[in-house]
Amino acid sequence: MIDPGLSQPAVSAGEVADHFFRHEGAKVVATLTAHLGTHRLQLAEDVVQEALLRALQTWSYRGVPDNPAAWLTQVAKNIALNSLQREQRWNDKQEGIAAEHARWLSEPMQDMTPETFADDTLRMMFVCFHPELATDAQTALALRTLCGFSPGEIAAAFLSSEAAIAKRLVRARQRIRELALPFAVPEPAELAARLDGVLHTLYLLFNEGYKASSGDHLVREDLCREAIRLASLLREHPATQESRVHALLALMLLNAARLSARTDDAGNLLRLHEQDRAAWDQAMIRRGIACLRHASQGETVSIYHLEASIAATHCLAADASATNWPRILQLYDQLFALTGSPVTAMNRAVALARVHGAQAGLDALEKIPRRYLLEGHHLYHAILGTFTAELGQATAAITHFRRAAELATLAAERDFIARRIAECRGEAG
Amino acid sequence: MKAEPTNQYMFLVRGGPCHSTASPEQMQVQMTEVYTWIDELTKKGIFSAAQPLTSEGRVVSGGNSVTVSDGISMESKESVGGFFIVNVATMEEAVDIARNSPMLRHGKQLEVRQIAALKCD
Numbered sequence: 001m002i003d004p005g006l007s008q009p010a011v012s013a014g015e016v017a018d019h020f021f022r023h024e025g026a027k028v029v030a031t032l033t034a035h036l037g038t039h040r041l042q043l044a045e046d047v048v049q050e051a052l053l054r055a056l057q058t059w060s061y062r063g064v065p066d067n068p069a070a071w072l073t074q075v076a077k078n079i080a081l082n083s084l085q086r087e088q089r090w091n092d093k094q095e096g097i098a099a100e101h102a103r104w105l106s107e108p109m110q111d112m113t114p115e116t117f118a119d120d121t122l123r124m125m126f127v128c129f130h131p132e133l134a135t136d137a138q139t140a141l142a143l144r145t146l147c148g149f150s151p152g153e154i155a156a157a158f159l160s161s162e163a164a165i166a167k168r169l170v171r172a173r174q175r176i177r178e179l180a181l182p183f184a185v186p187e188p189a190e191l192a193a194r195l196d197g198v199l200h201t202l203y204l205l206f207n208e209g210y211k212a213s214s215g216d217h218l219v220r221e222d223l224c225r226e227a228i229r230l231a232s233l234l235r236e237h238p239a240t241q242e243s244r245v246h247a248l249l250a251l252m253l254l255n256a257a258r259l260s261a262r263t264d265d266a267g268n269l270l271r272l273h274e275q276d277r278a279a280w281d282q283a284m285i286r287r288g289i290a291c292l293r294h295a296s297q298g299e300t301v302s303i304y305h306l307e308a309s310i311a312a313t314h315c316l317a318a319d320a321s322a323t324n325w326p327r328i329l330q331l332y333d334q335l336f337a338l339t340g341s342p343v344t345a346m347n348r349a350v351a352l353a354r355v356h357g358a359q360a361g362l363d364a365l366e367k368i369p370r371r372y373l374l375e376g377h378h379l380y381h382a383i384l385g386t387f388t389a390e391l392g393q394a395t396a397a398i399t400h401f402r403r404a405a406e407l408a409t410l411a412a413e414r415d416f417i418a419r420r421i422a423e424c425r426g427e428a429g
Numbered sequence: 430m431k432a433e434p435t436n437q438y439m440f441l442v443r444g445g446p447c448h449s450t451a452s453p454e455q456m457q458v459q460m461t462e463v464y465t466w467i468d469e470l471t472k473k474g475i476f477s478a479a480q481p482l483t484s485e486g487r488v489v490s491g492g493n494s495v496t497v498s499d500g501i502s503m504e505s506k507e508s509v510g511g512f513f514i515v516n517v518a519t520m521e522e523a524v525d526i527a528r529n530s531p532m533l534r535h536g537k538q539l540e541v542r543q544i545a546a547l548k549c550d
Contacts, residue, residue, distance in 0.1 A: 013464035021453035021460075053449060054484075056456045060463045060532075061479040061511045150452030 022148030030120035051076040070112035081105040129198040137172040243298025253288030254311035257281040273320035325354035358390035378407035435546040438523035440513040444537035462531035481511035
């Protein structure tokens with residue numbers, strides 16, 4: 001008879017968390033890199049891939065073990081040890097495995113607690129988001145090692161080719177080796193500046209998902225969700241619980257909650273007053289508001305605080321007409337004081353037009369310092385078109401919208417602008 | 430004592446390891462498909478047991494001079510990665526269940542065998 005222990009496997013499709021393989025694998029890549037060194041990042045990724053394949057083979061029959069990351073770590077360690085020993089046998093001159101690495105790899109399992117994995121993941125974040133790496137290398141590397149994406153999945157997210165992403169990853173790992181980047185959370189003196197860099201790249205990663213130009217809807221949600229997950233890890237770790245971390249997370253949650261409502265079923269972009277507010281994710285909005293409240297206990301106000309507050313003001317309006325535009329304008333004033341960027345000034349002009357009318361908006365656009373930087377931006381021309389259309393200047397509006405259509409890169413954006421032109425024609429005719 | 434057929438059938442799963450370039454997300458999809466299949470069989474009272482086998486294995490053979498060899502490599506399409514046991518009355522039903530296994534789509538092959546029982550008269 002078969003061992004009675006075999007008869008009841010704890011298998012249930014519903015019990016496996018979404019993206020479980022990605023995230024458990026990523027934890028183990030961090031832990032292996034902690035022990036093998038950042039110059040062995042490629043090896044860590046390879047052996048974790050192999051360990052995940054073995055997990056798939058085993059877990060498919062019997063369910064997932066209680067501590068899956070520990071299971072994966074043990075398997076990955078064995079594969080890494082075999083691989084390093086083979087490497088050493090083949091090439092004596094090769095820098096062999098350091099004795100302490102070999103010891104860790106051949107040791108039986110120590111306690112692998114959630115805290116161990118969280119510590120290693122935090123350090124891995126400071127490696128991936130190192131300022132010596134280019135921004136696109138940082139985001140690709142983060143998606144690969146911290147989020148468990150394949151090069152093909154990263155390529156889909158950035159509308160790039162798999163080969164290009166693979167090359168980018170190879171270069172990034174090479175750079176890490178050349179610089180001998182330490183696998184560590186920066187020293188207190190350095191931490192604030194380094195954390196700023198990490199937050200900025202996470203912010204870019206989120207925006208890559210949030211902006212419509214990333215294409216596929218599911219892929220965009222993937223990026224936003226991963227940025228939120230990494231920001232949450234920073235927020236939960238004692239070393240990085242700063243008010244601007246809470247603020248960044250709030251900003252992400254309050255925007256992601258409205259992501260799916262920004263387009264209709266056919267993929268058409270919708271304006272704020274056209275969106276179905278019932279489709280906003282209220283649970284996520286509540287989390288975002290709670291984060292923002294937490295962030296506000298700090299003494300400093302970062303751009304993340306202000307952008308989160310703007311998003312919160314939208315989220316808290318019962319409908320588009322109830323939006324507190326004077327409050328939003330005030331927040332944009334503060335934001336512009338911090339960034340001084342023409343894009344902030346452009347967004348501020350939209351809020352200004354809602355409070356003081358389209359003419360005031362137009363005047364504000366004209367006064368933007370370094371306005372030429374906006375000329376290549378389709379949104380700038382679309383906003384000009386909107387203001388002039390509201391002032392009844394349909395012919396001028398059509399000219400602005402046509403310019404916007406020429407600059408728009410996405411079909412959904414061009415369709416959106418075409419609908420505005422059709423509206424102007426209706427009024428002019 | 431004679432061997433009586435039981436109402437149990439075993440699926441031996443062959444087909445070597447999964448495709449090594451599958452992304453973690455694709456691996457998860459595969460595992461979830463298998464779990465959904467097992468969930469359905471469990472609900473119907475058909476599922477009995479399942480067990481994976483590790484890649485460790487030896488083949489012991491010979492009469493007078495026994496040899497021990499490594500056996501079939503895990504990489505081989507022939508290697509058995511695990512088994513399932515289902516409670517059904519006929520070979521036809523067992524084959525029908527195997528036919529609907531998601532593992533076929535994952536490049537696996539299922540050998541369906543009836544389990545024999547020893548029963549006293």
